[in-house]
Amino acid sequence: MAIYKHNDHPNVVVRALRKVYNPIGFKKGYNAVLAFISLGYLLGFCLASVRSFNVWGFWASNNGPGETWAYTTKGMLYKVSMTMHIVVVIPAGLLVVLQFIPIIRYKALLFHRINGYLVMLLVPFFFDNWHHHLKSCVWR
Numbered sequence: 001m002a003i004y005k006h007n008d009h010p011n012v013v014v015r016a017l018r019k020v021y022n023p024i025g026f027k028k029g030y031n032a033v034l035a036f037i038s039l040g041y042l043l044g045f046c047l048a049s050v051r052s053f054n055v056w057g058f059w060a061s062n063n064g065p066g067e068t069w070a071y072t073t074k075g076m077l078y079k080v081s082m083t084m085h086i087v088v089v090i091p092a093g094l095l096v097v098l099q100f101i102p103i104i105r106y107k108a109l110l111f112h113r114i115n116g117y118l119v120m121l122l123v124p125f126f127f128d129n130w131h132h133h134l135k136s137c138v139w140r
Helices: 012-021 028-054 055-062 064-071 076-100 102-107 111-126 130-136
Strands: none
Touching: 012 028, 028 055, 028 076, 055 076, 064 076, 076 102, 076 111, 102 111
């Protein structure tokens, strides 16, 4: 039974893929594949949703009439919380992609920690009913 070095695999495809995912910090191929699929979907969603930063332009014209009606008639607190939700979710999604890249976790520990704290700060705005929490805090 032959023992191979980490990058000297007899299969050409495995050798080529190891040259891609080893510098990023992945040790096993299946972890890299799962991360590329999951983080690729998240990154794609966030980049495709950047257009909705323009709340009155893109977001209001591409939603249903009920959502736009609720946004325009439910009051200022609803507008602020919904705009905050739209504007904060996309940067948090982009930053969380960096949290799962192993080379950043190992080599840039300070950046990884600061990025993690920033993502944890932004996570409460992921929830769609954030305006209910704000309303209960303001009107008590």
